[in-house]
Structures are given as C-alpha cells and as structure tokens.
Amino acid sequence: MTYRKWVVGVALACSVVSLAAAPSRSNADQYLPRLGxxxxxxxxxxxxxxxxxxxxxxxxxxxxxxQLKQSLTDAAIFYSGLPVNNVTTLSQPIQSISDAIAAKDGKRFASAVTELTSGCNACHATMDRGYVAIRIPTDKPFGNQDFRPQGR
Ligand code: HEC
Incomplete structure (x- = not known):
C-alpha cells in the first residue's frame, strides 16, 4: 500500500499545477467511495x-x-486490485495535457485527451470492463455550467 501510494504519487504528482492543499484522509475509514x-x-x-x-x-x-488526477490517485490508492501499470501509464498523456494547457495549444490538447481516453479503455479491457467504452464527448451534458473563460 505504501509502495503503491508512492508509485502512483510519483507518476501522477509532478505534472499538474496543484490548486489546493492535499485533502485530509482522516475520514477515509468512515466513508470509502465505491470504485464505480x-x-x-x-x-x-x-x-x-x-x-x-x-x-x-x-x-x-x-x-x-x-481534479481528474486526484480521483485517479484515489482510485489507485483505495483499490489495490487496480493494475498499477494501467494507472501510471496515464501519467504520460496527463503530462501532455498539462503541457498543452500551459501552452494554450488546442490541437495538442485534443490529441493528448484522445491518448488519455485510450488509456481509460486499456484499463477497462484489462479489468473485464471493456463494455465501459469512453470516448471524446460529443454533447455537452452540463447545461448549468458555462465553460467559456470568464472575465476577471
Ligand atoms: C487502472 C484501471 C482504470 C483506469 C485507468 C480507468 N478506469 Fe474506469 N473503471 C475501472 C474499473 C475496474 C471499473 C469498474 C468499477 C466497478 O465495477 O465497480 C471502471 C468503471 C468505469 C466507469 C463506469 C462507472 C459507472 O458506474 O458507469 C466509467 C464511466 C469509467 N470507468 C470511466 C473512466 C475514465 C473516463 C477513465 C480515464 C480518464 C477511466 N475510467 C480510467 C478501471 C479503470
């Protein structure tokens, strides 16, 4: 578990700007979210x-x-049955997405998210969950959120 946490942490931690302090895990015994x-x-x-x-x-x-990276880390730490390789290989596309965001490069962003999406499905296939097929979203499901940049 400790080693696992370290592996996942090292693989996923470095790339993305951290916006908030690490959440306390002290209540993890009281509520463990289901993997699904x-x-x-x-x-x-x-x-x-x-x-x-x-x-x-x-x-x-x-x-x-x-946020996505944090949830992936949670999944890998709480569910030790998840193949750690299928988590750590996502660090590559996550890094690319992070770089694309920093460079404000829409094209690079799109290909990196596509690569990430393949990583989602690779793990689902490994875990006999190939029927959970993730793709680049087609329709906006969140009519209550304005995704455009807001004035400061
Ligand atoms: C390391 C393995 C792994 C990776 C990586 C992974 N998943 Fe999963 N995913 C699972 C497993 C295992 C389940 C089935 C969970 C269960 O049955 O409780 C699952 C289930 C799901 C489900 C079904 C949940 C539901 O209730 O309908 C969705 C949606 C999903 N994953 C999205 C993603 C997305 C998006 C990514 C990539 C950003 C991703 N997953 C990456 C292992 C993984």
Missing part, C-alpha cells in the same frame, strides 16, 4: 476537461485535470 462512483467522477471530469479545452478556458481545463 470514483469512476463516475472521473468520467465527469474527463468531459469537463474536454469542454473547457474546446472553449479555450485554460484555467478551468487545468482545474479539471487536477
């Missing part, structure tokens, strides 16, 4: 990340990427 529930959060963040990038709202994209 963490995955649903990851799905939401994957979609919001995409739409933020499409809207060139790079602040929001950076935020969603950090």
């Amino acid at each position: 529930d963490i995955m649903n959060l990851i799905q939401v963040r994957h979609a919001k990340l995409w739409f933020a990038g499409q809207a060139k709202n790079w602040d929001l994209a950076g935020y969603e990427l950090a």
Whole structure:
C-alpha cells in the first residue's frame, strides 16, 4: 500500500499545477467511495476537461485535470486490485495535457485527451470492463455550467 501510494504519487504528482492543499484522509475509514462512483467522477471530469479545452478556458481545463488526477490517485490508492501499470501509464498523456494547457495549444490538447481516453479503455479491457467504452464527448451534458473563460 505504501509502495503503491508512492508509485502512483510519483507518476501522477509532478505534472499538474496543484490548486489546493492535499485533502485530509482522516475520514477515509468512515466513508470509502465505491470504485464505480470514483469512476463516475472521473468520467465527469474527463468531459469537463474536454469542454473547457474546446472553449479555450485554460484555467478551468487545468482545474479539471487536477481534479481528474486526484480521483485517479484515489482510485489507485483505495483499490489495490487496480493494475498499477494501467494507472501510471496515464501519467504520460496527463503530462501532455498539462503541457498543452500551459501552452494554450488546442490541437495538442485534443490529441493528448484522445491518448488519455485510450488509456481509460486499456484499463477497462484489462479489468473485464471493456463494455465501459469512453470516448471524446460529443454533447455537452452540463447545461448549468458555462465553460467559456470568464472575465476577471
Ligand atoms: C487502472 C484501471 C482504470 C483506469 C485507468 C480507468 N478506469 Fe474506469 N473503471 C475501472 C474499473 C475496474 C471499473 C469498474 C468499477 C466497478 O465495477 O465497480 C471502471 C468503471 C468505469 C466507469 C463506469 C462507472 C459507472 O458506474 O458507469 C466509467 C464511466 C469509467 N470507468 C470511466 C473512466 C475514465 C473516463 C477513465 C480515464 C480518464 C477511466 N475510467 C480510467 C478501471 C479503470
């Protein structure tokens, strides 16, 4: 567990701007989210990340990427049955997305998110969950959120 946390932490930690202090894990014994529930959060963040990038709202994209990365880390730490390689290989596309956000490069962003998406599906295939097929989102599911950059 400690080694695992280290591996996942080292692989995923470096790339993305950290926006908030690390959350306290002291209440983890009281409530352990189910893996499928963490995955649903990851799905939401994957979609919001995409739409933020499409809207060139790079602040929001950076935020969603950090959130997605945190949820992936949670999944890997809480669920030791997850193949750690399938988590750590995502550090490559996550780094590329982070670089694309920093460079405000929409094209690079799109290809890096596509690469990330393949990583999602590679793990699902390994885990006999190939029927959970993730793709670049087509429709905006969040009518209550404006993805455009907001004036400061
Ligand atoms: C290391 C392995 C792994 C990676 C990486 C991974 N997943 Fe999953 N995912 C799973 C497993 C295992 C399940 C099934 C969970 C269960 O049955 O409780 C799952 C289930 C899901 C589900 C179904 C949840 C539901 O209730 O409908 C979604 C959606 C999902 N993943 C999205 C993603 C997205 C998006 C990514 C990439 C950003 C991703 N996953 C990356 C292992 C992974």
